[in-house]
Amino acid sequence: MLQIKQIIDFQKYPIDRLERFAADCKQQLEKTGSLLLSNFITDQAIAKLKAEALAHAHLAYYCQQTHTAYLSPPDKNYAAVHPRNRQVISTKGCITDDQIPEASLLRIIYDDEKFRKFLCYVLEQDQLFDYADPLSSINVHYYEAGQELGWHFDNSCFAVTLLIQPAEQGGEFEYIPQFRNHETGNMNFEGVGQALDGDIKATKLNITAGTLALFRGRNALHRVTPVVGSTNRIQVVLAYNTEPGIALSEQARLTFYGRIH
Numbered sequence: 524m525l526q527i528k529q530i531i532d533f534q535k536y537p538i539d540r541l542e543r544f545a546a547d548c549k550q551q552l553e554k555t556g557s558l559l560l561s562n563f564i565t566d567q568a569i570a571k572l573k574a575e576a577l578a579h580a581h582l583a584y585y586c587q588q589t590h591t592a593y594l595s596p597p598d599k600n601y602a603a604v605h606p607r608n609r610q611v612i613s614t615k616g617c618i619t620d621d622q623i624p625e626a627s628l629l630r631i632i633y634d635d636e637k638f639r640k641f642l643c644y645v646l647e648q649d650q651l652f653d654y655a656d657p658l659s660s661i662n663v664h665y666y667e668a669g670q671e672l673g674w675h676f677d678n679s680c681f682a683v684t685l686l687i688q689p690a691e692q693g694g695e696f697e698y699i700p701q702f703r704n705h706e707t708g709n710m711n712f713e714g715v716g717q718a719l720d721g722d723i724k725a726t727k728l729n730i731t732a733g734t735l736a737l738f739r740g741r742n743a744l745h746r747v748t749p750v751v752g753s754t755n756r757i758q759v760v761l762a763y764n765t766e767p768g769i770a771l772s773e774q775a776r777l778t779f780y781g782r783i784h
């Protein structure tokens with residue numbers, strides 16, 4: 524089995540050097556709302572992760588949902604066509620933590636102390652915790668041809684993802700940082716309406732296989748464009764909580780996983 528130093532490229536990314544390396548990462552995240560570390564995972568490890576993800580693809584639960592950009596139910600004070608209430612489509616497959624092998628490299632990465640310390644430092648958190656339910660900590664997402672994630676703002680204040688396999692075409696991550704202010708309640712309906720109409724040119728983030736992406740999606744409008752072609756986009760979400768004992772809601776588990784446990 525590979526050790527963490529054979530999985531994460533510590534030569535390129537000395538994540539255990541907090542003051543020297545991680546401080547720059549933190550600054551980059553603060554400045555741009557995202558941090559992309561390309562080839563964070565070694566070629567050897569990404570090949571294993573890809574083989575594992577492909578071997579388990581048949582277990583994925585596929586769901587299609589419509590939702591608002593704000594990920595909250597429609598607000599009756601606005602019309603159905605208002606940016607607050609307009610519906611977008613998200614459709615993808617997902618395998619859950621309990622379907623990921625005990626010995627998976629994903630667990631070694633997710634659990635690694637140095638990796639968590641690095642995340643805490645960059646994300647300005649005291650400690651990070653696993654999800655309390657058996658499904659939600661590590662998820663592998665599969666986007667087949669035509670599948671996508673519609674424009675949205677995240678509920679959580681940060682996200683940690685690892686791309687295993689990009690699509691041949693499409694399946695791109697588009698990101699508009701600082702597009703609303705959740706803290707002050709500025710919803711930027713006008714901007715969201717323009718983005719939904721395709722009138723705003725969003726930045727496409729250049730994410731390749733083995734890239735670790737950290738982003739602050741609560742105030743950044745973002746989406747994954749529809750995949751074109753027969754190569755699925757395979758993306759791992761490493762989900763952490765900032766407090767212990769928190770499970771994903773049963774409603775969300777039913778929607779995304781098709782089951783509660």
Ligand SMILES: O=C(O)CCC(=O)C(=O)O
Pocket residue numbers: 664672677682684696740745747758760
């Ligand atoms: O798949 C991705 O790259 C982004 C996922 C995302 O935005 C989300 O899960 O909220």
Ligand SMILES: [Fe+2]
Pocket residue numbers: 675676677740745
């Ligand atoms: Fe998101």
